[in-house]
Amino acid sequence: xxxxxxxxxxxxxxxxxxxxxxxxxxxxxxxxxxxxxxxxxxxxxxxxxxxxxxxxxxxxxxxxxxxxxxxxxxxxxxxxxxxxxxxxxxxxxxxxxxxxxxxxxxxxxxxxxxxxxxxxxxxxxxxxxxxxxxxxxxxxxxxxxxxxxxxxxxxxxxxxxxxxxxxxxxxxxxxxxxxxxxxxxxxxxxxxxxxxxxxxxxxxxxxxxxxxxxxxxxxxxxxxxxxxxxxxxxxxxxxx
Amino acid sequence: xxxxxxxxxxxxxxxxxxxxxxxxxxxxxxxxxxxxxxxxxxxxxxxxxxxxxxxxxxxxxxxxxxxxxxxxxxxxxxxxxxxxxxxxxxxxxxxxxxxxxxxxxxxxxxxxxxxxxxxxxxxxxxxxxxxxxxxxxxxxxxxxxxxxxxxxxxxxxxxxxxxxxxxxxxxxxxxxxxxxxxxxxxxxxxxxxxxxxxxxxxxxxxxxxxxxxxxxxxxxxxxxxxxxxxxxxxxxxxxx
DNA sequence: TAAACTAGTTACTTGAAAGTAAATTCTGGA
DNA sequence: TCCAGAATTTACTTTCAAGTAACTAGTTTA
Numbered sequence: 001x002x003x004x005x006x007x008x009x010x011x012x013x014x015x016x017x018x019x020x021x022x023x024x025x026x027x028x029x030x031x032x033x034x035x036x037x038x039x040x041x042x043x044x045x046x047x048x049x050x051x052x053x054x055x056x057x058x059x060x061x062x063x064x065x066x067x068x069x070x071x072x073x074x075x076x077x078x079x080x081x082x083x084x085x086x087x088x089x090x091x092x093x094x095x096x097x098x099x100x101x102x103x104x105x106x107x108x109x110x111x112x113x114x115x116x117x118x119x120x121x122x123x124x125x126x127x128x129x130x131x132x133x134x135x136x137x138x139x140x141x142x143x144x145x146x147x148x149x150x151x152x153x154x155x156x157x158x159x160x161x162x163x164x165x166x167x168x169x170x171x172x173x174x175x176x177x178x179x180x181x182x183x184x185x186x187x188x189x190x191x192x193x194x195x196x197x198x199x200x201x202x203x204x205x206x207x208x209x210x211x212x213x214x215x216x217x218x219x220x221x222x223x224x225x226x227x228x229x230x231x232x233x234x235x236x237x238x239x240x
Numbered sequence: 241x242x243x244x245x246x247x248x249x250x251x252x253x254x255x256x257x258x259x260x261x262x263x264x265x266x267x268x269x270x271x272x273x274x275x276x277x278x279x280x281x282x283x284x285x286x287x288x289x290x291x292x293x294x295x296x297x298x299x300x301x302x303x304x305x306x307x308x309x310x311x312x313x314x315x316x317x318x319x320x321x322x323x324x325x326x327x328x329x330x331x332x333x334x335x336x337x338x339x340x341x342x343x344x345x346x347x348x349x350x351x352x353x354x355x356x357x358x359x360x361x362x363x364x365x366x367x368x369x370x371x372x373x374x375x376x377x378x379x380x381x382x383x384x385x386x387x388x389x390x391x392x393x394x395x396x397x398x399x400x401x402x403x404x405x406x407x408x409x410x411x412x413x414x415x416x417x418x419x420x421x422x423x424x425x426x427x428x429x430x431x432x433x434x435x436x437x438x439x440x441x442x443x444x445x446x447x448x449x450x451x452x453x454x455x456x457x458x459x460x461x462x463x464x465x466x467x468x469x470x471x472x473x474x475x476x477x478x479x480x
Numbered sequence: 481t482a483a484a485c486t487a488g489t490t491a492c493t494t495g496a497a498a499g500t501a502a503a504t505t506c507t508g509g510a
Numbered sequence: 511t512c513c514a515g516a517a518t519t520t521a522c523t524t525t526c527a528a529g530t531a532a533c534t535a536g537t538t539t540a
Contacts, residue, residue, distance in 0.1 A: 033507095033508090033516075037516090037517095040517095054381065055381050056379055056381045056382055057298075058297075058382075059382070061496080061497055061498085062498070062499085063497075063498095071517095071518070071519090072518070072519060072520080073497095073498085073499085074499085074500080074501095074519070075517075075518055075519080077499075077500080078516090078517065078518075082498080083497095083498070083499090113462075116461070137379065139296055139377060141296045142296055142299070166461075169461075173463060174462070174463060175461055175462065175463060176459055176460065176461065176462060176463045176464055178452070178455070178456055178459075179452055182449065182452040182453060183456050183461065185430075185434070185437060186430045186433075186453055186456045187430075187461070188433065189429050189430040189431070189432065189433025189434070190425075190426045190427075190430040190433070191429070192433060193426075193428065193429025193430070193433065194425070196429075197425060209422065212418070212422040213422060213425070213426055215418070216418055216422055216423050216426045217426060217460065218460055218461045218462050219416055219418075219460045219462060220416065220457065220458055220459045220460020220462070220464075221356070221406075221409075221415055221416065221458045222414070222415065222458050222460070223413060223414060223415060224416055224460075224464070273486080273538095277486090277487095280487095301526085301527055301528085302528070303527075303528095311487095311488075311489090312488075312489060312490080313528085314488075314489070314529085314530080314531095315487075315489080317529075317530085318486090318487065318488075322528080322529075323527095323528070323529090481540105482540095483538105483539090483540085484537100484538085484539090485537085485538080485539100486535100486536080486537075486538090487535085487536080487537100488533105488534080488535080488536095489532105489533080489534070489535090490531105490533080490534095491530105491531090491532090492529105492531075492532095493528105493529085493530075493531095494528085494529080494530095495526105495527095495529100496525105496526095496527095496528100497525090497526095498523105498524080498525080498526100499522105499523085499524080499525095500521105500522080500524095501520105501521090501522080501523095502519100502520090502521090502522095503518105503519080503520080503521095504517100504518080504519065505516100505518075505519085506515105506516080506517070507513105507514105507515095507516080507517095508514100508515100508516100509512105509513095509514095510511105510512095510513090
């Protein structure tokens with residue numbers, strides 16, 4: 001129960017006992033071992049994410065994860081605190097990737113529509129990868145309270161980014177007048193859903209799928225033409 | 241491991257003993273008791289669905305469900321075979337409702353676009369109700385194998401209905417040229433997502449949300465008419 | 481009224497998976 | 511060459527929820 005568990009990759013200050021080791025400079029390169037350790041922790045997370053996505057969080061036991069890494073369960077506890085932490089870390093990584101991608105899209109500049117397009121692209125790409133998939137398959141309720149709130153915060157941050165871009169695009173005139181909140185949800189929903197049905201083994205490449213989804217969302221269901229909203233309202237004829 | 245477990249509502253052993261009861265005619269109206277029983281089973285399912293949606297399937301114990309119905313756990317087993325059956329029944333109901341709704345939309349007639357609109361409406365409505373929400377929140381992997389395949393079958397039936405309508409709409413000219421498969425997924429995704437974020441307590445009514453989502457999907461993100469980029473580029477004929 | 485079924489309870493068994501303690505093996509450096 | 515700490519294992523405890531057995535109180539009906 002020693003309250004020290006892991007403390008991440010922090011340099012950790014030397015208290016009295018460590019004196020013998022002559023205060024190894026924390027500025028040196030992260031020793032080969034530390035890198036290894038980090039790599040292993042990552043392997044745990046990635047494997048876990050894959051299995052969670054395939055079989056669901058609760059249906060994946062730590063023994064399963066360990067087995068698929070060719071180690072035993074207690075080994076996992078050497079790298080993570082507990083099962084919930086694994087899930088949280090996975091979702092967090094997905095979230096970080098998304099947030100970073102959004103930031104990059106912004107840096108890239110362009111008008112609101114360009115930026116929105118870039119964000120959509122980024123989001124769709126992430127959502128078909130292990131961590132991103134966790135992000136959208138795992139309901140918030142699976143993760144226990146301290147983290148749940150934090151998670152929701154980050155998710156709504158993503159949502160907000162979309163919403164802001166939509167709003168700006170509307171002002172700009174490049175995006176159709178709409179309630180940005182709803183539009184953002186529609187976009188996020190359609191893209192998130194990709195992570196539910198897309199299979200790399202299928203006949204489409206991820207890039208193809210993404211491209212087409214973006215086109216569908218941007219262009220809408222209705223035929224584009226000079227016609228106003230309620231186009232093509234031909235009644236009477238019933239096709240067989 | 242006695243292989244008899246429950247055998248549902250079957251008469252069970254006592255073959256000779258039944259003679260005394262003079263074979264009650266099964267053609268009569270479903271006695272008040274049977275109705276009661278059915279009503280109670282339904283209550284179990286509805287309560288379960290609500291709780292599954294709120295807290296997740298695995299985080300909801302049978303004791304929880306029982307408690308919220310003011311009975312004890314074994315009572316539940318009087319109405320359902322086991323926990324998995326509850327989940328399956330919930331999802332199934334959601335699926336049935338959807339399929340029925342789609343059929344009704346077809347009966348209602350109209351061109352492909354009209355029918356698609358009706359289907360979208362129906363689907364969105366279902367997805368914010370308990371059983372429909374189960375349908376989209378529960379991953380297939382949660383339900384064990386015999387049923388899983390059946391479930392997937394029904395889900396893809398829904399998907400197919402959307403896909404067919406889109407394809408017809410494209411031929412009709414009322415729907416933008418696209419890959420119907422992708423378009424159907426985009427539609428289903430955006431609508432399903434509603435079930436993830438919509439809260440009845442919020443500032444929008446369900447109908448408002450649905451209406452706006454349909455508009456967003458149908459119209460698309462980009463400004464209509466005289467839009468920049470790749471907007472209106474209809475070559476030959478325009479739809480009447 | 482008693483037989484027989486319905487609906488429910490209390491009190492239990494069981495099993496699976498999370499998590500832990502303590503022993504063991506591996507490895508790099510003085 | 512040996513040792514200290516890193517990494518991993520074996521073998522266990524714990525917990526919790528699913529599921530069951532066996533009894534009981536009500537209700538119908540013959």
